[in-house]
Amino acid sequence: MTNNQNFFLRNIWYYALPSYQLKPGKMIDRTFLGEPVLLVRSENGKVSALRDICPHRAVPLSCGRFDGQEVECCYHGWRFDPDGNCTVIPSLVEGQEKNLSRFNVQSYPIHETQGNIWIYITDPEKPQPPAPEIDIPVIEGFEERSPQLVEVMRFPCFVDHAVTGLMDPAHSPYVHQVWWWRSGKLNEEAKQFDASPYGFTMRKHQLSPSMGRLYKLVGNGIPETEISFRLPGIRVEQTTSGNQRVCNLTTVTPISDTETEVTFALYWTHSWLAGFKPLMRLLIRAFLGQDRTVVEKQQIGLKYDPVLRLIKDSDMQAQWYYQLKREYARAIAEGREFENPVKDQMLRWRG
Ligand code: FES
Ligand SMILES: [Fe+2]
Known part of the structure; x- marks a missing residue:
């Protein structure tokens, strides 16, 4: 897999900004x-x-x-x-x-829902209005509620690097190695992935013990989580335990060729979590900051325009992203329906 040429997807909804702003x-x-x-x-x-x-x-x-x-x-x-x-x-x-x-x-075109403002950016060469059924992810179980916590951070990189960083299962033990997140030792993982609208979904599963530590607070029952990704750079993680849920919407929006905005919005049903908001904000900021720091370092090497090597299976999601993106652009150029290139499969990695 070679370096992907940089282009922005158009004729698609992007996350613009949180409503409260x-x-x-x-x-x-x-x-x-x-x-x-x-x-x-x-x-x-x-x-x-x-x-x-x-x-x-x-x-x-x-x-x-x-x-x-x-x-x-x-x-x-x-x-x-x-x-x-x-x-x-x-x-x-x-x-x-x-x-x-x-x-x-x-x-x-603008669509505002669940405390978020989305913008549809057309392709001036091939303008196409948004589909009547709006292709914006719904955070289930929260109707029109706004996220309780939103953190926005600028990454000094082209959008693809922010997206692949977000979908990268192998960096956590190295980049996010702090006591509250991970123990530092590598775990062997095997997860089933299925194609889903404009992306893919990691099938619902019980949280691994290392992740579970963060969610143990969440209460009744073993937490189950489902993570989905869709174009242009939207990740939704839904964790449920009993009748309670925590949902995270993370979006990646290109500002320019060299700047990308990452927004991390958190929704939850537990009333008592409100008291932990200042602490959670600090943790989220630290967490995103770790991702940004490594992206800054990555820019040093990218200046030399190297060929990047992607490996199985831990880079499969990054490969899917590039495939999805190319297919979306091609489908528009050829005036045909988008065909999801993702094939359902089990991915295995250590991370
Ligand atoms: S009114 Fe806008 S530039 Fe003249
Ligand atoms: Fe990360």
Whole structure:
């Protein structure tokens, strides 16, 4: 397996940001896949996203103001509604321009659910609207609840390295070697994986003793966990014990060729866990920080553009990721249905 050429998947939903970061009447400027995006939340609560470049003279719209209904450019005061329609050009006099629609700014589909804002990034070469059934993972058992804890971290790397790091079962004993996470000794693992929508799922299983240590607190019954991955870089881990559950949504969103945002959101049903929030936040930050530190080191070697060797079975998930990504891009290019390349199988590794 050789080095994969760097490209971003398009015509797909990406995690944009946690809902709480965008208050009604406010705007936030962000970059996704190298594109400047302005996110606004209207007074009525609806989130919208516009290309953050004024179609007049390219001043970022985020330099202007948002009154809770419309965005006004700071340069000549052109106004846009949250759908990107140009509504006012102040310099026009009676009879000069009847149709403002050619001054509209590009907007992005947005979907907000379970405390998360998702953005659909199209391919300008082959734009394709989102499928009517929204392909965003549902965190089961939490309806419209928001995560109790969210941690966002920037990784200084191209998206693929953040994703493969996230799906890598062999790095934990080396990268995450701390008393509360792992004992440091390698365990032999064998897990069944099945193809699932736009990705794969590690079949539900009882937690191994080393992982179980973290969850023993969780209470009644032996904890069972299921981990699924789907494009473009979304991992959902659901751990249940008795009628209680803890779910972790981890998402990876490319900011640019050299920066990637990793968001770790945690949902839980145990009321008493709330008291441990500050401690949990520290642990999650430390944990993600360990992943980021090793990615920083990886950048030193990647500068030389080496061929990377992937091995069985511990790199199988990374290989699946590359296969899924290529297939998704190809299916769009060829205008056909996506066909999941993952074949159900047992993977074995020491980690
Ligand atoms: S640059 Fe935005 S209104 Fe002129
Ligand atoms: Fe890790």
